Amino acid sequence: MSTSDLVDVSNADSIVEGSTAEELNRVDVPKTAQPLRIYWLYLVPLVILHVMALLAFVPWFFSWSGLVVAILGHFVFGMLGITVGYHRLLTHRGFTCPKWLEHTFALFGICNLQDSPARWVAIHRMHHQHSDHQPDPHTPMASLFWSHMGWVLYHNRDHDSLTSFERYARDLLKDPFYLKLERRGLWVKIFWLHAAIITALGGLFGLATVGPSGVIQMAASWLVWGVFVRTLVVLHGTWSVNSIGHVFGYKNYKTRDDSRNNWFVALISHGEGWHNNHHAQPRVAHHGHRWFEFDMSWWVIRILESVGLAKDVVRAKKLPMIHDH
Ligand SMILES: [Zn+2]
Ligand SMILES: [Zn+2]
Numbered sequence: 001m002s003t004s005d006l007v008d009v010s011n012a013d014s015i016v017e018g019s020t021a022e023e024l025n026r027v028d029v030p031k032t033a034q035p036l037r038i039y040w041l042y043l044v045p046l047v048i049l050h051v052m053a054l055l056a057f058v059p060w061f062f063s064w065s066g067l068v069v070a071i072l073g074h075f076v077f078g079m080l081g082i083t084v085g086y087h088r089l090l091t092h093r094g095f096t097c098p099k100w101l102e103h104t105f106a107l108f109g110i111c112n113l114q115d116s117p118a119r120w121v122a123i124h125r126m127h128h129q130h131s132d133h134q135p136d137p138h139t140p141m142a143s144l145f146w147s148h149m150g151w152v153l154y155h156n157r158d159h160d161s162l163t164s165f166e167r168y169a170r171d172l173l174k175d176p177f178y179l180k181l182e183r184r185g186l187w188v189k190i191f192w193l194h195a196a197i198i199t200a201l202g203g204l205f206g207l208a209t210v211g212p213s214g215v216i217q218m219a220a221s222w223l224v225w226g227v228f229v230r231t232l233v234v235l236h237g238t239w240s241v242n243s244i245g246h247v248f249g250y251k252n253y254k255t256r257d258d259s260r261n262n263w264f265v266a267l268i269s270h271g272e273g274w275h276n277n278h279h280a281q282p283r284v285a286h287h288g289h290r291w292f293e294f295d296m297s298w299w300v301i302r303i304l305e306s307v308g309l310a311k312d313v314v315r316a317k318k319l320p321m322i323h324d325h
Contacts, residue, residue, distance in 0.1 A: 027141035069226035078234035081108030094285030122168035131257035148243035245275035253280035271295030
């Protein structure tokens, strides 16, 4: 199968015809992840991140400005970076935009410690191609914990092999920008650079508002809230799409996987929780298909479209919904 075919398969509609959906059996963790071997390179930073985020419970680290930076960061890095950038633009090509904007979204995505753009895209395309069947990288059919964060913490030979990258993300790696990010962990360095910038800005804000005595505390507050807490919230939001979004919720479409629409996940992930709609028609740039399925990321894409920055926006086809029967 050629690369373009594979990308197309990953983006193909996944509607199942007939009156009953396919019976889904328990799926084991992917064979390429067995025997289980801890991926220390991912486990250690994630443990550090969780521990550092706990500092949010220490009052000394709290500041209202730090909280505002965290909330703004959730929109800028989480929504523009992951939801709009990594997912709808880079993985599914739900719209096109100028290169400078695409690269900016990719840089925002990196600031969430969720892999380089190429690795994220490759793994997510694998998920769409095999969703809830072997070798889906993160199906809850293996276990809920596996689908949430277990799959990140163990080695999966597929995720680091050049062949997978070549097969699932060749379109990205043709762009020298994405290729460079893979070299010598450059993307991780960018994450730490953005953390340093936010911390420094916190210090400057402390100097301007409190004076020299406020520099250290404000810098620490912006680091804990604006970097650690926000990164953690965005991470668990994304992971919830893979875990909760394949277990709890309702379905609009009969798909060959067990994807669900879940309002809570939609709320914390800027619209990604309408996951059954998304699996039914993966390329579509809007994930809310019914009037009450609010999708904040879609509004961003619509605004980009209205000012001429987003083009070729893919819209949903009218397909029969389960409720129509
Ligand atoms: Zn899914
Ligand atoms: Zn997707």
